[in-house]
Amino acid sequence: MGSRKRRYYDIFWICLCLFGLYWFTASFFLAKRSLAERSSCDEAATLLTEVLGLTLEEVRDLESSQILSSPSQERNGCWMDRKIDSLVILVVDALRFDFAYYNLPNSVGRRLKPEHEVREGSNRTQAKARLFQFVADPPTVTMQRLKALTTGGLPTFADISANMGGATVEEDSWMHQVVTIDGRNRGLSAHRARMGFVGDDTWEDLFPGFFAESYPYPSFNTRDLDTVDNGCLKHIFNMLSRIRTRASVTEDLEVIVVHFLGVDHVGHTYGPHNQHMDAKLKEMDGALSKILDRLDKSDSCHTTFIFGDHGMTEDGNHGGGTAEETHAALFVHSSPVCGESAEWDQLEETVSVSELVKEAQFSSIHQIDLVSTISMTLGLPIPYANLGSFVPALVPGEDVRRTTAALALNAAQIWRYFNVYSATANRLSGLDDLALKLKTAVDLYKDALREDKEAGISVEAYLRASSHFKVFLRECLDLGQRVWTRFDTLLA
Numbered sequence: 024m025g026s027r028k029r030r031y032y033d034i035f036w037i038c039l040c041l042f043g044l045y046w047f048t049a050s051f052f053l054a055k056r057s058l059a060e061r062s063s064c065d066e067a068a069t070l071l072t073e074v075l076g077l078t079l080e081e082v083r084d085l086e087s088s089q090i091l092s093s094p095s096q097e098r099n100g101c102w103m104d105r106k107i108d109s110l111v112i113l114v115v116d117a118l119r120f121d122f123a124y125y126n127l128p129n130s131v132g133r134r135l136k137p138e139h140e141v142r143e144g145s146n147r148t149q150a151k152a153r154l155f156q157f158v159a160d161p162p163t164v165t166m167q168r169l170k171a172l173t174t175g176g177l178p179t180f181a182d183i184s185a186n187m188g189g190a191t192v193e194e195d196s197w198m199h200q201v202v203t204i205d206g207r208n209r210g211l212s213a214h215r216a217r218m219g220f221v222g223d224d225t226w227e228d229l230f231p232g233f234f235a236e237s238y239p240y241p242s243f244n245t246r247d248l249d250t251v252d253n254g255c256l257k258h259i260f261n262m263l264s265r266i267r268t269r270a271s272v273t274e275d276l277e278v279i280v281v282h283f284l285g286v287d288h289v290g291h292t293y294g295p296h297n298q299h300m301d302a303k304l305k306e307m308d309g310a311l312s313k314i315l316d317r318l319d320k321s322d323s324c325h326t327t328f329i330f331g332d333h334g335m336t337e338d339g340n341h342g343g344g345t346a347e348e349t350h351a352a353l354f355v356h357s358s359p360v361c362g363e364s365a366e367w368d369q370l371e372e373t374v375s376v377s378e379l380v381k382e383a384q385f386s387s388i389h390q391i392d393l394v395s396t397i398s399m400t401l402g403l404p405i406p407y408a409n410l411g412s413f414v415p416a417l418v419p420g421e422d423v424r425r426t427t428a429a430l431a432l433n434a435a436q437i438w439r440y441f442n443v444y445s446a447t448a449n450r451l452s453g454l455d456d457l458a459l460k461l462k463t464a465v466d467l468y469k470d471a472l473r474e475d476k477e478a479g480i481s482v483e484a485y486l487r488a489s490s491h492f493k494v495f496l497r498e499c500l501d502l503g504q505r506v507w508t509r510f511d512t513l514l515a
């Protein structure tokens with residue numbers, strides 16, 4: 024090759040490399056930027072008036088009927104009153120839906136039977152339990168899942184490389200809200216709520232110093248099947264004896280997080296179908312059953328979420344986007360004292376709604392939907408950048424007025440986030456379409472409130488409004504997934 028020809032050849036390759044680099048970085052930096060804003064305790068009225076356009080009179084009515092909490096009255100929550108006395112989160116790493124359905128007969132299976140009852144003195148009361156498909160976004164790795172489960176956000180490409188090194192969560196999360204909001208605004212006697220933790224140390228990497236009581240165990244050795252789980256069993260019952268109850272004065276644990284790791288490690292080492300997995304699931308079943316029995320005996324209202332942060336493939340691995348990896352189990356259980364809640368699903372069946380609305384209802388639950396649900400259950404504001412939807416079926420004692428208000432606040436929170444993000448970070452396209460959907464839902468909500476005030480409650484009117492809020496929330500998540508979770512090579 025002549026030297027001149029050679030030079031053209033070199034220049035061509037240099038240009039190609041530079042173009043490739045430009046293309047990569049331009050696509051990469053379209054990834055989601057995190058905003059520093061956090062939701063605050065006293066802004067429910069502002070969200071409903073300024074973001075949704077409710078009138079001051081409508082909001083005052085909601086406050087005086089104690090559907091909304093307000094700073095001017097004694098209250099048990101920030102935006103809305105808390106629903107439960109304490110929350111127990113039991114993560115069973117890599118708990119696939121089929122594991123929970125078939126292999127946990129004493130903890131999960133027994134409680135799903137309608138005849139399951141708990142004897143309490145002479146009164147027989149019923150604990151409420153349900154099992155759901157719990158759908159995660161890829162990448163199905165623990166650190167990204169825990170971030171999503173606390174912030175309500177979607178994973179970004181910038182995050183993925185951070186899974187190995189560890190990174191604290193900077194965005195608003197329910198964890199942050201629990202420890203920073205004055206507990207007295209949420210019916211606690213203490214200024215600062217306390218949380219307890221034992222298990223996979225990823226929680227401590229993400230939220231250093233958040234737990235008042237913490238027993239982290241190293242998670243990196245996937246051949247070690249028992250150390251983390253033994254640690255969990257060593258501390259959990261002691262912590263349960265200090266769980267916050269209705270009668271608690273100070274110092275009790277409002278939230279307890281336990282993260283078992285053995286099922287995941289057995290999967291990595293031996294795969295999902297063998298005697299090691301059978302033994303591990305049996306051990307889990309016994310432990311979970313003992314924990315739930317203990318909570319059922321309490322005279323306070325405790326909700327427990329048992330879930331897998333992700334699933335596993337048939338060779339025992341995870342990280343990708345196949346259904347085996349993204350579909351985990353979520354088992355929700357409320358102690359008998361929590362009381363009955365309306366059978367939300369059955370209620371909705373009674374209302375004729377369009378197919379579009381039906382499709383958006385929650386037959387399986389998206390993982391980030393747990394976030395606004397936890398926030399509303401504990402009387403916290405929903406995290407600023409959350410994209411998940413409140414799920415009434417997970418909350419004890421929920422009625423149609425409160426549920427619709429919770430969905431309205433959830434819609435206002437996401438709509439504010441989208442508009443602030445679009446104005447300050449990257450412009451989001453598709454907001455006009457969403458604005459129309461939101462307006463329809465808000466108009467229906469105003470109709471329901473008017474009818475309630477003039478002629479008494481119309482369950483149907485509230486359900487129509489709440490269904491349209493759900494459609495809006497689902498489409499917000501679609502927009503977020505479209506914009507942030509796909510590597511955008513067309514720079515669109």
Ligand SMILES: [Zn+2]
Binds near residue numbers: 117287288291341
């Ligand atoms: Zn794993």
